[in-house]
Amino acid sequence: MSLKLLVVLQNILKYLKIKEKKPIPKNVEFIGRIDHKNTTKMLLQSEIGILINNEDNHALKYTSPLKYFEYLAANLKIVAVDFNSHKKLPFSDNILFFQNNQKVSFINSIVNSKKTIPVKSEHYEEYSLSKRVKRIIKFARLEGLEPPTL
Numbered sequence: 524m525s526l527k528l529l530v531v532l533q534n535i536l537k538y539l540k541i542k543e544k545k546p547i548p549k550n551v552e553f554i555g556r557i558d559h560k561n562t563t564k565m566l567l568q569s570e571i572g573i574l575i576n577n578e579d580n581h582a583l584k585y586t587s588p589l590k591y592f593e594y595l596a597a598n599l600k601i602v603a604v605d606f607n608s609h610k611k612l613p614f615s616d617n618i619l620f621f622q623n624n625q626k627v628s629f630i631n632s633i634v635n636s637k638k639t640i641p642v643k644s645e646h647y648e649e650y651s652l653s654k655r656v657k658r659i660i661k662f663a664r665l666e667g668l669e670p671p672t673l
Contacts, residue, residue: 528552531557562593571602572594572602595641596644601641605623619632
């Protein structure tokens with residue numbers, strides 16, 4: 524299986540530190556921060572989305588990364604660190620989990636993702652950003668929090 528891993532970093536200095544420690548394989552490419560338009564293009568050309576996070580208490584238990592919903596919208600297969608917060612995501616039964624900092628587990632999740640099918644759009648549209656905003660507005664109006672009208 525031929526695989527190219529593209530890693531987008533907000534801080535390119537992290538790449539330089541990684542590169543100092545060990546050589547980077549030819550099939551791994553690091554790029555700096557990119558704008559939303561190019562991010563969307565990149566996602567639509569991808570096959571697999573990877574959810575990673577740090578190990579602070581909030582990330583382990585409560586995070587619901589927006590990136591996950593972008594991956595769903597791009598029709599990607601998803602692999603994620605085996606955190607409780609990721610297991611609570613909608614459609615988590617379609618996520619292949621890997622153990623944090625475990626290289627073999629990560630590789631296996633990538634290889635096994637080839638056998639999975641992305642979530643169909645009609646299933647996740649309920650979680651779209653526009654639907655979520657509408658629910659927040661509806662809730663705010665029920666609570667009397669809507670902006671005053673002239």
